[in-house]
Amino acid sequence: MESTGRFNKRRHVVAMPYPGRGHINPMMNFCKLLATKFSLKDDIRISFVVTEEWLGILGSESRLPPQIQLRSIPNVIPSELVRGSDHKGFFEAVQTKMEDPFEQFLDHLQQEDVPGVVVTAIISDTLLPWTVSVGNKKNIPVVSFWTTSPSLFSIVYHIDLLAQNGHYPVDFSSGRADELIDYIPGVSPIRLSDMPASLNRSNEQAFKVVSEAVSEVRKARCIVFTTYHELEPLAIKALMEVLPVPVYPVGPSIPLPMMPGDDHARTKSIDKMDKVEYYLEWLDSQPEESVMYVSFGSFLSTSSEQMKEILAGLSESCVRYLLVSRSVKDRNNSNEMDSSRSLVVPWCNQLRVLCHSSVGGFLTHCGWNSILEVIYAGVPMLTFPVAMDQLTNSKLIVDHWKIGMKVIKEVGAERPVKREEITSTVKKFMNLSGEDEESKDMRTRAKEFKKSCRQALAKDGSSTANLCNFIKNVLQYHYN
Numbered sequence: 001m002e003s004t005g006r007f008n009k010r011r012h013v014v015a016m017p018y019p020g021r022g023h024i025n026p027m028m029n030f031c032k033l034l035a036t037k038f039s040l041k042d043d044i045r046i047s048f049v050v051t052e053e054w055l056g057i058l059g060s061e062s063r064l065p066p067q068i069q070l071r072s073i074p075n076v077i078p079s080e081l082v083r084g085s086d087h088k089g090f091f092e093a094v095q096t097k098m099e100d101p102f103e104q105f106l107d108h109l110q111q112e113d114v115p116g117v118v119v120t121a122i123i124s125d126t127l128l129p130w131t132v133s134v135g136n137k138k139n140i141p142v143v144s145f146w147t148t149s150p151s152l153f154s155i156v157y158h159i160d161l162l163a164q165n166g167h168y169p170v171d172f173s174s175g176r177a178d179e180l181i182d183y184i185p186g187v188s189p190i191r192l193s194d195m196p197a198s199l200n201r202s203n204e205q206a207f208k209v210v211s212e213a214v215s216e217v218r219k220a221r222c223i224v225f226t227t228y229h230e231l232e233p234l235a236i237k238a239l240m241e242v243l244p245v246p247v248y249p250v251g252p253s254i255p256l257p258m259m260p261g262d263d264h265a266r267t268k269s270i271d272k273m274d275k276v277e278y279y280l281e282w283l284d285s286q287p288e289e290s291v292m293y294v295s296f297g298s299f300l301s302t303s304s305e306q307m308k309e310i311l312a313g314l315s316e317s318c319v320r321y322l323l324v325s326r327s328v329k330d331r332n333n334s335n336e337m338d339s340s341r342s343l344v345v346p347w348c349n350q351l352r353v354l355c356h357s358s359v360g361g362f363l364t365h366c367g368w369n370s371i372l373e374v375i376y377a378g379v380p381m382l383t384f385p386v387a388m389d390q391l392t393n394s395k396l397i398v399d400h401w402k403i404g405m406k407v408i409k410e411v412g413a414e415r416p417v418k419r420e421e422i423t424s425t426v427k428k429f430m431n432l433s434g435e436d437e438e439s440k441d442m443r444t445r446a447k448e449f450k451k452s453c454r455q456a457l458a459k460d461g462s463s464t465a466n467l468c469n470f471i472k473n474v475l476q477y478h479y480n
C-alpha cells in the first residue's frame, strides 16, 4: 500500500529494549526521534516491546507520539524492583527466558497486521543477541542498538586481543592495576584498573556472555550508537573499520525537546506544558551554578555505609545539593536536612534538572545516559563509578575529555571513601573558594562540549546526517 508515493510499503518497526531504565530510555528517545522524521500519513508504526511490569511503569509516564505503541510480553524475568540485588541472576534470565515470548509476539504481530504492512526491522538492544537469530530466521533485518560508549564496545569486541595479552580473565587485585592496555583499536592507552569491572576474573562468565552478544552484531543489519561522532571519533572510526556492518552514531539519545525553541531551560513555555515540580521550584530559589546534583542512576546504589559518608561529606562542604535517593518517599522525609540548602527526592526529571541554571555539578555513578545528558547540559561531573562500564566512562570524563574530577582517586583506595575526602573534593570541584583554576577550566570545557553536542544534533550536524542515512539505508525511506 502506498501512502505518499515515496513508500513502496508501510513501515512497521519492532523495538526491543533490554529491560532496564538505562536501556529503555535511550531506545524510547531514539524511537521518538524516528517518529518525528515521518509524518502521520507516511504511516510508520513502531511497536515498543517491554515486559508487563515495564508496561505498567511506562504506561503511566509516557506521552507517546501516535506512531509508537507500547506492547508487552509476559513477566518472564525477575522484577525490576529486585534487579539491583541480583544483577547476575537478572542478566541470566534475560539471556535465557525472553526469546520464546518475543518470537511468539512477532508471530502474533504479523497475523494482526493489515495486508501490505510488514515488520521492516527489529531494533534490538545489543545485549539481547537472541533477537538476531529470531530476526534472521524470519528474514527481518535486525538493528543492533548499543547503549554505552563505543570505546567500551571496542574493548568487549576485542576480547581475543585481551586474552592474547593476558588481560582476560584477570585478577584486578593482583597488583597489576597500573598495567597499560594500549592495543584496543580506537581506545587510548588505559590502565587495567580503568577497564570495565566485568573483565575481573570474578565476573568472567558475564564478560564472556556480553562479548558473545557483541560479536553477534556481525550478523545484524547495522549498529546504532546512542552517542555522537565528535565525542569519541577514534573509537567510532576504528569500529567502522573492523565491523562488517554500517555504524550509525545518532545521539545523544536523550529526551530531546519536541517543541521548537524548547531548550530544556526553565522557561514559561515549558511551565505551561508540564506541571512545575517542587524540586524545580526549589532550584529556582538557588544561586546560579551553585547546586550539586547527586544521582546513582536507576537501579544501583552505593552501600548504606558509603551513602552515609557521602551525605556527611556534602553537608560538611556546605555545598547546596539535590540528591536522588529511592529510599526517600517524599520531600517530607528529608528529615533533618537543611531544606534551604539541600533537597532529597525519590526521582526527578534528570535532564530538566541538569539543564537548570542553578545546577553547577553532577556527582554521578557514570551511567552512559547520565553522561550524555550532562554533556548536553554543559555541566561538569564528579565521578563515583560503581560497576560495569562506569570505571571506563569515568576515565573518559576525567582524563580524556577533562570535564570532570574523580572522588575515588586510586585503585584499591579505602572503601567506603571517607567524608573528609568527599568534603575536600567537593569543595575543589564546585570551586567554593572561587579561585580553583582547575575547576574553572573544567567548567569552560564542559560548556564547549555542550556546544559540540548540540551542533551534532543541528540540521547540518553529524547525528542528523547519520539518522538520515539510517532511515534511507535501513528503513528504505527517503525524506527531505
Ligand SMILES: O=c1ccn([C@@H]2O[C@H](COP(=O)(O)OP(=O)(O)O[C@H]3O[C@H](CO)[C@@H](O)[C@H](O)[C@H]3O)[C@@H](O)[C@H]2O)c(=O)[nH]1
Residues within 6 Å of the ligand: 020, 021, 022, 023, 025, 147, 148, 295, 296, 297, 298, 299, 300, 324, 346, 347, 348, 349, 350, 351, 366, 367, 368, 369, 370, 371, 373, 387, 388, 389, 390
Ligand atoms: O531521578 C532520576 C534518576 C535517573 N533518571 C534517568 O535514568 C537514566 C539512568 O541511566 P544511566 O545514567 O545510564 O544509569 P543506569 O540506569 O545505572 O544505566 C545502566 O545502563 C547504562 C547504559 O547501558 C550503563 O552505562 C550503566 O552503567 C548501567 O548501570 C537516565 O536517562 C536518567 O535521566 C531520571 O530520569 N531521574
